[in-house]
Amino acid sequence: MIKNIAVITGANYGDEGKGLGTYQFCESFIKKGLNPLVICHNGGAQRGHTVIHEKTRHVFRHVGSGSFLDCPTYLSEDFILNPIIFREEYEQLLEMGIELENKVFVSEKCLVTTPYEMFLNDMKERKRNKLKHGSCGLGIFETIQRNKEVNFAIGELYISTTKFGIMSKINKYFNKCVEEENLFEYKKDYMNNTMLLKIISAYFEDLEFMYSKIQIINSDDEKDFLERYDSLVFEGAQGLLLDQNNKEGFPHLTPSNTGADNPINILSNLDLSNLDWIEVCYITRTYLTRHGAGYLENECSKEEVNSIMYDKTNVPNEYQDTLRYGLLDIENLIKRVNKDFKKYESLNCNDKVFKTYLMTHMNEYGINPFKILEKDSDIEEIHMSFDENLQVI
Structure with a gap:
């Protein structure tokens, strides 16, 4: 009451x-x-x-x-x-x-941010250079934009196979954004496939941790x-x-x-x-x-x-x-x-x-x-x- x-x-x-x-x-x-x-x-x-x-x-x-x-x-x-x-x-x-x-x-x-949105946020700000917006670099806007095409809300994460399917779709969306906005130069500067696999693997551990601690x-x-x-x-x-x-x-x-x-x-x-x-x-x-x-x-x-x-x-x-x-x-x-x-x-x-x-x-x-x-x-x-x-x- x-x-x-x-x-x-x-x-x-x-x-x-x-x-x-x-x-x-x-x-x-x-x-x-x-x-x-x-x-x-x-x-x-x-x-x-x-x-x-x-x-x-x-x-x-x-x-x-x-x-x-x-x-x-x-x-x-x-x-x-x-x-x-x-x-x-x-x-x-x-x-x-x-x-x-x-x-x-x-x-x-609640929408869930992944490393891909954080990468996009960082690359866009680097490309803007002196015209950068002053984003926090945590992919907030990019998460909202990505959700319009690939939805990832926490309530969907009921079984382990779901997260891999969602991440595959988000990966494709990420690569599409890199191509459409010509961010290749900024991607290669600090991210390769080996590094990306390590980051996503660690992210899955953090995701499971969060999921186990919330109601x-x-x-x-x-x-x-x-x-x-x-x-x-x-x-x-x-x-x-x-x-x-x-x-x-x-x-x-x-x-x-x-x-x-x-x-x-x-x-x-x-x-x-x-x-x-x-x-x-x-x-x-x-x-x-x-x-x-x-x-x-x-x-x-x-x-x-x-x-x-x-x-x-x-x-x-x-x-x-x-x-x-x-x-x-x-x-x-x-x-x-x-x-x-x-x-x-x-x-x-x-x-x-x-x-x-x-x-x-x-x-x-x-x-x-x-x-x-x-x-x-x-x-x-x-x-x-x-x-x-x-x-x-």
Whole structure:
């Protein structure tokens, strides 16, 4: 019987602190005696949600950011699975003493990434050279595109012969893409048949590992499964400005719904008659950040924000280069938040739905968060958090 729901949404280009927000809501629910379930409803293993729990730091990628608190995770149908990253993270958390056995539930409709999509992602970015998009290199977009011709959802992986048949079809699709997009030069640079066989063999081991550690939820059972929990925490990935429907940012967007759409699709099928409230929490830093290429509002140098802070999660890398910075426009922030929040009217429980802002990185840039209240009087609360050592967590 669902009582409380929190929806954690990035208000900008991502990296706002959604992991921290998810953790805090889970902790709050637990203190109230509730049993929260974290729902990861978009994106995939390219997520990087940092949480520090009792001096232990972890960047969550494939499971919910409530895992330090023993909260289970549900990867709904719009989450894209990556067995390689799943196993890596599972074993990392196990070394930290975090046991995920019987804690990770997965929709049967979740698409599965293979090494072939990761190869395509890498080769396309290499070919673009200085015009690269700034992809994470994990094949998210390529998995979605491949699925239009060769479907591979986790619910199809019931018998061992299935995976070999699917992989053969994906291999053919991969070779077709290499030919159509003239990627031969980039393929031969780092991949030969012997190497490919080793990679696919290791991938099958990771796939079997993931399959043995998750519990698959059939679509017909999803409603009953979710209604077992008295509280839900929707942990979004990326931010509103990267939503696939934000045409102003095309083509440098993420291929998913980053705001209200996915949570509403899930909630509209549930019994909310006993609901106390839904808090839609929009998270923002005191400034803007962005990975890779594309428009960045009020872009500025890092020094204009804070010359001495050091971001331990978003380090420079070959795919996305160095993190970019911009100054936050409060009026534009409120406009896009209000546009997204209005969608929740479709749930027909307006008296129980309210929005809040969580502002992170308060000590890094001298913005007054209460200016938001002066401009938008219907915001009930502002949460604040920061790391006193001027290190971005």
